[in-house]
Amino acid sequence: MYILSSAELPAENQTKLKNAFPEETFVFCNNMDEASEFLLEANIIITYGEDLTENILDQASQLKWVMVIAAGIDKLPFEALNKRNILVTSAKGIHRAPMSEYVFMMLMLVYRQGKKLIENEKNKVWTRDIHMEEITGKSMLIAGTGVIGKEIAKVAKAFQMKTIGVSRSGRDISHFDKNIAREEMIHYLPEVDFVVSVLPSTPETKGFFQYEHFKAMQGHAVFINIGRGDTVRGEEILKAVRDKEIYHAVLDVFETEPLPSDDPFWEEENITVTTHLSGVSPHYHNRALDIFSENLKAFQEDRNELMNIVDTDKGY
Amino acid sequence: MYILSSAELPAENQTKLKNAFPEETFVFCNNMDEASEFLLEANIIITYGEDLTENILDQASQLKWVMVIAAGIDKLPFEALNKRNILVTSAKGIHRAPMSEYVFMMLMLVYRQGKKLIENEKNKVWTRDIHMEEITGKSMLIAGTGVIGKEIAKVAKAFQMKTIGVSRSGRDISHFDKNIAREEMIHYLPEVDFVVSVLPSTPETKGFFQYEHFKAMQGHAVFINIGRGDTVRGEEILKAVRDKEIYHAVLDVFETEPLPSDDPFWEEENITVTTHLSGVSPHYHNRALDIFSENLKAFQEDRNELMNIVDTDKGY
Numbered sequence: 001m002y003i004l005s006s007a008e009l010p011a012e013n014q015t016k017l018k019n020a021f022p023e024e025t026f027v028f029c030n031n032m033d034e035a036s037e038f039l040l041e042a043n044i045i046i047t048y049g050e051d052l053t054e055n056i057l058d059q060a061s062q063l064k065w066v067m068v069i070a071a072g073i074d075k076l077p078f079e080a081l082n083k084r085n086i087l088v089t090s091a092k093g094i095h096r097a098p099m100s101e102y103v104f105m106m107l108m109l110v111y112r113q114g115k116k117l118i119e120n121e122k123n124k125v126w127t128r129d130i131h132m133e134e135i136t137g138k139s140m141l142i143a144g145t146g147v148i149g150k151e152i153a154k155v156a157k158a159f160q161m162k163t164i165g166v167s168r169s170g171r172d173i174s175h176f177d178k179n180i181a182r183e184e185m186i187h188y189l190p191e192v193d194f195v196v197s198v199l200p201s202t203p204e205t206k207g208f209f210q211y212e213h214f215k216a217m218q219g220h221a222v223f224i225n226i227g228r229g230d231t232v233r234g235e236e237i238l239k240a241v242r243d244k245e246i247y248h249a250v251l252d253v254f255e256t257e258p259l260p261s262d263d264p265f266w267e268e269e270n271i272t273v274t275t276h277l278s279g280v281s282p283h284y285h286n287r288a289l290d291i292f293s294e295n296l297k298a299f300q301e302d303r304n305e306l307m308n309i310v311d312t313d314k315g316y
Numbered sequence: 317m318y319i320l321s322s323a324e325l326p327a328e329n330q331t332k333l334k335n336a337f338p339e340e341t342f343v344f345c346n347n348m349d350e351a352s353e354f355l356l357e358a359n360i361i362i363t364y365g366e367d368l369t370e371n372i373l374d375q376a377s378q379l380k381w382v383m384v385i386a387a388g389i390d391k392l393p394f395e396a397l398n399k400r401n402i403l404v405t406s407a408k409g410i411h412r413a414p415m416s417e418y419v420f421m422m423l424m425l426v427y428r429q430g431k432k433l434i435e436n437e438k439n440k441v442w443t444r445d446i447h448m449e450e451i452t453g454k455s456m457l458i459a460g461t462g463v464i465g466k467e468i469a470k471v472a473k474a475f476q477m478k479t480i481g482v483s484r485s486g487r488d489i490s491h492f493d494k495n496i497a498r499e500e501m502i503h504y505l506p507e508v509d510f511v512v513s514v515l516p517s518t519p520e521t522k523g524f525f526q527y528e529h530f531k532a533m534q535g536h537a538v539f540i541n542i543g544r545g546d547t548v549r550g551e552e553i554l555k556a557v558r559d560k561e562i563y564h565a566v567l568d569v570f571e572t573e574p575l576p577s578d579d580p581f582w583e584e585e586n587i588t589v590t591t592h593l594s595g596v597s598p599h600y601h602n603r604a605l606d607i608f609s610e611n612l613k614a615f616q617e618d619r620n621e622l623m624n625i626v627d628t629d630k631g632y
Contacts, residue, residue: 097450102428105420105430108417120590132598155471155474261442277444280448
């Protein structure tokens, strides 16, 4: 098979793939521009998922399978993929460790005055007169109960938190003390301390969090968005923070990325901005390509056991 | 009984104690200077533990019990207390939540480049080109396996870490994958990623960590001291960091506190300084005085069931 990667991969990962599958033809490119001349022959494309357009697909007439080595797949041309019945798999799950770490790091930075500690160190100020809250024993609502949401809930339980999971169905999921359906969420917001969104971008989740949700939260609540920026409108977060409906918002994702330098988020005291990096990990490529390798073995043997198959009809 | 507090207590805690024990006489002072005129009558002294001298004890001829509402008791005049057979209890255990949170907040700040993230936010820099390590799946050695060490190990397990506990005896303790005696520690240091010390100050622990220990650690190791400053000499930490025997040291306690403003720790890039506040918590007084109240009930009824009795012979 002819395997074309438009995703820039570390040299060691390229070598590892070639050694593991000597019978296959690999062409490694650094971007789709470079990859485009090989599209005609490609049976499999490895991509970060943001460079696949309908036009590209049209050129790849031999294409059978797209492996997206990212968790977010919302930019794929689903209709065209679906029409041609092209298999799509993702690297869902590889971000669970870094994203869970991100949530607790940022939560403690906010709740335990991490910025102040760093500032005091810089200025050589010795003081113990700092009001530091605890996260232990608090309650956390997590919208999205997939692998990432579950990992976050597991760590939350170690901090003795009460965990509430929000999903389409509300069915029971491990590490959550309670699971509720999306439409029930508003009734639980008044009783939780932290709200974490790991929602992907789908037609159903666009604008999911509304001002009324922030209004329902407690004044000391912290909202953390590591899902997708379009699940909540920026101006509603800003209004909620300025109106003190919530205490703080930690945002890693935005409606427009990169976040424009004149966006008021950057300077708002009770909003912490990071640059869509909650999933960054030194193990990223290894983990993603481990999934690909397992899937490639199954694909070679025509086994119907691929991991992380994406439903191109539904878009997730 | 005549209960004298030299520890400044919030008004609500004072009221709560008076209401809970209307039959006792409480005198609340803001420091030992204020309290000194009442020493003669005191049967019980509530103190932060740093203001009790032999001279003070001599004035308190009716004293039967000292309640130290702190975890660290190393400044007590043990010999004099022991000679007069005065009961001493501590607030051991009340710091486990904030101290455990501190460890993971600081560890992630270091390992996941928290300072850089905050700096980028300040400068409105959008970049995803940051090398962020993960703490998940790493190994952590914890010197001190009391309530605080155990709490840290519990959270470490949620981050899928391997946990090694170092104690006097090396006996099995929950949340630790392996428990070793102090003298075995050096053999395990080459295989761990993080070393956390929660050691108290006792004659046995003074200067416990030596340069050879840092030398045995890996170059990417992080050392965190939230125990007592005299368990390791500052110059040995500094040398270890400068020689790159370890990657980073996070220090909340020091040989001299407050840390002098000309101490090189403040400016050393791979040393993070905080100001002895890992145990700071808004629940501090409630938790400490809950222990005192439980003990006072037992003391009133002459029950031999007080919590956290300190062995004045051994000093812990």
